[in-house]
Amino acid sequence: MIEIQNLTKEYGRIKAIDNISFNVEKGEILGFLGPNGAGKTTTMNIITGFISSTSGVVKVAGVDILENPVEVKRHIGYLPEQPPLYPDMTVNEYLDFCANLKKIPSKKWKSQKKDIMELVKVTHVSHRLIKNLSKGYKQRVGFAQAMVGSPEVLILDEPTVGLDPKQIMEIRNLIKLLGKKHTVILSSHILPEVSAVCDRVVIINRGKIAAIDTPDNLSKSLTDFSRFTVTIEGPENKVKNIISNIYGVKYLKTSSRIKDNEYSYIVEADKNIDVRKPMFYQLAQQGMPILELKSLNLSLEEVFLQLTTSEEKEAV
Amino acid sequence: MRAIIKRDFKAYFNSPIAYVLIGLYMLLLGMFFNSFLGLGISDFMSEFVASMGSTLIIIVPILTMRTLAEDKKNGTEVLLLTSPVRVTEIVLGKFFACYCVFLVMTAVTLIFPLIVIIEGKPDIILIVCSYLGYVLIGAVYISLGVFASSLTENQIIASIITLVSIFLIQNIGYLAGFFSGFLNKVFLWISILDRYLDFIRGIVDLTSIVFMFSYTAVFIILTIRVIERKRWSQG
Numbered sequence: 001m002i003e004i005q006n007l008t009k010e011y012g013r014i015k016a017i018d019n020i021s022f023n024v025e026k027g028e029i030l031g032f033l034g035p036n037g038a039g040k041t042t043t044m045n046i047i048t049g050f051i052s053s054t055s056g057v058v059k060v061a062g063v064d065i066l067e068n069p070v071e072v073k074r075h076i077g078y079l080p081e082q083p084p085l086y087p088d089m090t091v092n093e094y095l096d097f098c099a100n101l102k103k104i105p106s107k108k109w110k111s112q113k114k115d116i117m118e119l120v121k122v123t124h125v126s127h128r129l130i131k132n133l134s135k136g137y138k139q140r141v142g143f144a145q146a147m148v149g150s151p152e153v154l155i156l157d158e159p160t161v162g163l164d165p166k167q168i169m170e171i172r173n174l175i176k177l178l179g180k181k182h183t184v185i186l187s188s189h190i191l192p193e194v195s196a197v198c199d200r201v202v203i204i205n206r207g208k209i210a211a212i213d214t215p216d217n218l219s220k221s222l223t224d225f226s227r228f229t230v231t232i233e234g235p236e237n238k239v240k241n242i243i244s245n246i247y248g249v250k251y252l253k254t255s256s257r258i259k260d261n262e263y264s265y266i267v268e269a270d271k272n273i274d275v276r277k278p279m280f281y282q283l284a285q286q287g288m289p290i291l292e293l294k295s296l297n298l299s300l301e302e303v304f305l306q307l308t309t310s311e312e313k314e315a316v
Numbered sequence: 317m318r319a320i321i322k323r324d325f326k327a328y329f330n331s332p333i334a335y336v337l338i339g340l341y342m343l344l345l346g347m348f349f350n351s352f353l354g355l356g357i358s359d360f361m362s363e364f365v366a367s368m369g370s371t372l373i374i375i376v377p378i379l380t381m382r383t384l385a386e387d388k389k390n391g392t393e394v395l396l397l398t399s400p401v402r403v404t405e406i407v408l409g410k411f412f413a414c415y416c417v418f419l420v421m422t423a424v425t426l427i428f429p430l431i432v433i434i435e436g437k438p439d440i441i442l443i444v445c446s447y448l449g450y451v452l453i454g455a456v457y458i459s460l461g462v463f464a465s466s467l468t469e470n471q472i473i474a475s476i477i478t479l480v481s482i483f484l485i486q487n488i489g490y491l492a493g494f495f496s497g498f499l500n501k502v503f504l505w506i507s508i509l510d511r512y513l514d515f516i517r518g519i520v521d522l523t524s525i526v527f528m529f530s531y532t533a534v535f536i537i538l539t540i541r542v543i544e545r546k547r548w549s550q551g
Binding site: 045048049050051052070071073074076078080082083084085086087088089093097098100101102103145 | 318319320322323326327330331390391392393394395396397398399400401402547548549
């Protein structure tokens with residue numbers, strides 16, 4: 001549905017985005033993850049045709065954005081980080097204006113308007129001026145704006161920023177619902193959000209893609225216990241003897257002595273074998289309790305942090 | 317384009333700005349009208365329209381300052397530029413919305429010639445010619461104002477740029493006096509006030525009409541270029 005090839009945007013000597021390529025399939029929810037200033041908004045602004053790229057190709061539904069921008073824009077609904085609202089209009093007037101602007105036939109719009117307003121729950125504020133609405137409602141009106149004309153692609157720039165937890169849940173559910181009919185690109189710097197909603201995640205940092213994968217694959221590291229530290233009460237050489245005889249353990253080392261008779265160890269095991277259970281039972285039998293067990297593998301947060309901060313260190 | 321004209325035009329009348337402008341305008345013109353009456357000249361309407369033209373230097377900056385600057389500030393620029401409309405349509409929409417407000421204001425001023433026609437025997441054709449010139453020079457100033465508004469997101473700055481620029485193009489004819497030969501001709505040629513005064517004198521020349529249209533078109537094209545350029549900007 002969306003093809004992005006070797007996209008680059010330069011501001012003077014700074015590369016806001018640097019040679020990015022990825023595809024988004026039809027009906028997919030793609031998460032765009034990165035710290036502030038990573039180039040998420042720039043990429044989205046280019047896909048929507050708000051700004052142009054320095055080089056590279058963006059195709060939406062097979063149409064090149066440079067060759068036929070109007071046609072591409074017809075396929076896209078965009079919710080920028082700051083919802084583009086006219087404060088002096090009522091919600092009704094504003095949405096009618098958007099429909100006119102996007103040249104939606106008035107008959108089609110009449111039936112659609114009701115559905116959209118019910119979906120984002122703004123029906124009961126439809127006669128109020130936008131400037132008098134709360135941040136959450138403004139965001140919803142912005143959402144409604146993006147959905148006007150039911151475009152195939154929805155691009156949402158940090159749609160949950162500044163909302164309260166209940167509203168965040170509602171917006172996330174809404175995005176999931178929309179993902180069934182539309183292709184969605186959604187940006188965020190909140191990791192659990194992306195993993196809760198998206199089919200696939202692009203992690204971007206300093207204008208470059210750091211990783212593309214499903215949230216499942218990215219969070220496998222969370223449940224991967226092939227490397228861990230364990231603190232056990234009991235004589236060091238006895239404990240070592242027991243652990244090293246467990247099937248699957250490849251490496252064992254005492255990392256520190258905490259107090260008398262209490263040591264922590266680093267254990268490495270075969271990737272496919274969970275050694276934690278046999279270790280627990282055998283140590284328990286000998287009356288040597290496990291006091292602490294912690295994976296040495298990176299959590300998703302740490303993966304994200306590592307992917308996005310290592311380059312910064314280089315640059316500094 | 318129609319959607320933008322409709323929205324912007326309504327926005328003027330939903331906010332106090334249109335009413336304040338029309339009130340201010342009628343106040344100024346009423347004062348002028350009164351002093352013209354006091355002069356005791358029978359056929360002063362074209363002179364009066366000429367003075368309407370000079371009040372535009374205050375009216376137009378207030379009218380146009382919000383057009384594109386406000387969209388930039390609100391973030392609605394994104395909405396317009398990511399909708400399936402061309403930049404040309406956006407700019408023309410903004411221009412015509414302002415121009416329609418201007419025409420409403422002009423319609424209100426028709427009360428002055430009406431009074432004169434009822435009470436005396438003015439040269440009606442002369443009044444029509446003056447008004448034609450007035451409506452054309454209004455288009456030039458408004459396109460200039462829209463252009464200024466595309467340069468900044470600060471409405472005050474936009475209005476000051478417009479005011480100064482209108483002053484400049486009004487008075488560029490005077491510069492001609494300081495030069496001779498080619499430059500003199502150039503300055504006279506681009507002088508908008510001389511063309512305007514032709515209309516006031518009842519001379520409707522096709523070249524003058526084309527001249528006014530071209531002036532307007534130049535500023536509209538410049539505005540489109542400014543917006544397009546920003547999209548392509550590298551800095």
